[in-house]
Amino acid sequence: MKHGEAPKLATMEACVSDIRRWMTENFLLLNSDKTEMLVLGPKKQRDLLTDLTLNLNGCIVISQKNVKNLGVTLDPDLSFDDHIKYISRTAFFHLRNIAKIRNYLSKIDAEKLIHAFVTSRLDYCNVLFSGYPDKSVNKLQLVLNTAARILTRTKKFDHITPVLASLHWLPVKARADFKVLLLTYKALHQLAPTYLAELVQPYIPTRNLRSKDAGLLIVPKISKQTAGGRAFSYRAPLLWNELPIWVRNVDSVQTFKSQLKTYLFSKVYG
Structure with a gap:
């Protein structure tokens, strides 16, 4: 056993015991198919708990590399990289479909579709991205820029900032x-x-x-x-x-x- 591992395991057992007691007192049960567990904390300490499995009143829960809560994908480092990739992939899927029928839509109708399928996803739980590194936020900004180009039929290499300003769209960070x-x-x-x-x-x-x-x-x-x-x-x-x-x-x-x-x-x- 590694130095310091026993106290950590003892603490884990105490936490599990507290969770079981809290569940019993509040008459709560867990569904194994809908319950996920994510281990957070310093990486060195997380490595000691690889593939952690807990038995909570008959519900077997295994630690995962990432979990989803209220539509947000969480990872152990809380980097939200997987969440940003998911948003970008889904948004571009809808943008490609909107682009195919853009010539048949008025600007007002096209904007409604973009807000319904794209910007609504960018704005959902976007408070998590405040103070986030530019490198990652720029991936979401690219989605917004593409949406503006499709809506206004702006060419690929034209400067996008004046277009965003004309639409009164704030950048992702703002x-x-x-x-x-x-x-x-x-x-x-x-x-x-x-x-x-x-x-x-x-x-x-x-x-x-x-x-x-x-x-x-x-x-x-x-x-x-x-x-x-x-x-x-x-x-x-x-x-x-x-x-x-x-x-x-x-x-x-x-x-x-x-x-x-x-x-x-x-x-x-x-």
């Missing part, structure tokens, strides 16, 4: 930040779940400074930029504090969404 900021606004106005509201704390200066009424938030310190920098508790206050005060202080969700898109649009295309 769309992700938009979702984070919208959730932040709702959390600050008791319109979001409590577990999100607890992650954003107002900044209260120790002295009577001008920033007292600016509506700023506390940006927590993080140890790892790659992982911690993408957490909602860090990303939300960081983006929120960058907003101009006239956006932060609006009094309704609809007004905030309008002002926020105007601000992000001018920041990207201005």
